[in-house]
Amino acid sequence: MIVCRNIYKSYKHGASRKQVLNNVNLSIAPGDRLALLGRNGAGKSTLIKLIGGVEMPTSGRITRGMSLSWPLGFAGGFQGSLTGYDNARFISRIYDRDYKDMKAFVEDFTEMGRQLAMPVKTYSSGMRARLAFALSLAIEFDCYLIDEIILVGDQNFQRKCQYELFEKRQDRTMILASHSTEVVRQFCNRAVIINQGHATDYTDVDHAVDLYSAL
């Protein structure tokens, strides 16, 4: 169970302050596949970062009763000047996993071959996504935090992700920020629309998607 209670988040820049999240309450049960919907800048990524513990809420409390992946997104989690292998090794160290198994899985899942021996900063966003997914699937989390990234890959990668994530790991929890109404309708059983700092919870995903499309 993941519970967000009275979450406020604002960013200060100079004298001005931007309120991004305004009293967000959310609880996510094991097995939920929650879609976060909202326009650009609505606070989806911010909420994912707060749930993942990357940033701290200005006020409010988040309790995490299961193991959470780091937010899988375009940025973060990797050191650009190191190679894919080095990053994998670093992650295997900090998550206390066997590097050999991880390496084998990453090579197999990413199909990136020799590119893995190149610095991550030379990767395209699709390749980063492959690496991030491979590493987080190798570690096996109870809950996956996915920030938009699922749609950046090519067809082959998307098929693989859908198989590994939505079919093979059906029992896992997922929090997915996405603009793809198709993916959301197909895979999610709950949706939250974030608009002007407020989060509204919907159990009827189709209804939520329609509302979001009208925003």
Added chain:
Amino acid sequence: MSDRAMRKLREGWRIQTRVIHALIIRELHTRFGRENIGFLWIMVEPLLFAGLVAIIWRFMKGPEEHGIGIIAFVVTGYIPITLFRHGVSRSVSIFVANSSLMYHRQVKILDFVLARFAIEVIGSMMAYVFIASILVLFDEFPIPAQPGLLVAGWMLYSLFTLSLCFMVAPLSEMSEVLEKFMPVVTYVMIPFSGLFTMASWLTPTMREYLLWSPFVNAMEMMRKGIWGGQITAYYNIWNPLACSLVASMLGLALCRHVRRTLTVE
């Protein structure tokens, strides 16, 4: 209840040591790469610095100062101060530089400071042992008379430097001005580091002022540990201990404060 707290503490300790270990290796890779002598580069800079300055002093001032070998005297002063200068300057903007790793919840911001500091300490201690061993062969460096005191002095010097890093890291996040002033401040600090003189060579008034500096106290301990009965040293171990304690507490509080508002891309 306390049993559970103990278990949690042990688990936390296990995770943090693992993380710091991983960060140290990662840092060594990014900084020194894997070619030629690799991570041994960490001791090259303190070695060069201390070695060259020692040679210059040797030619400017002759072989001895106040009855002790000038080369050994300069080396014992310069290597600790490179630890201080590097440690502090590496702590500037350390959170921004590592922010992408904050995606992993077990990586705490203090780990960054500890990992970088560990590298500096290991590097300067290796350089110290290396250069001293060579100088001992050439009879330019005495065999330490009181090794325990030498090590204790090093530990206090390092401890105080670390506690300053704990303060510099969050302060550099809060104010960009600090970054500009840091090189000047570390430079001005040099006379207060006990580098150039022993306290016993000074007038009593000067000595009294200088012994307020935790660095001087630790430096006197190190040198007493090396030369033993040949020199008179003035030190109070409580000064560096108390200063470290105060600076660490302030630093840790600042780190905690900064973490709450840290923005990660």
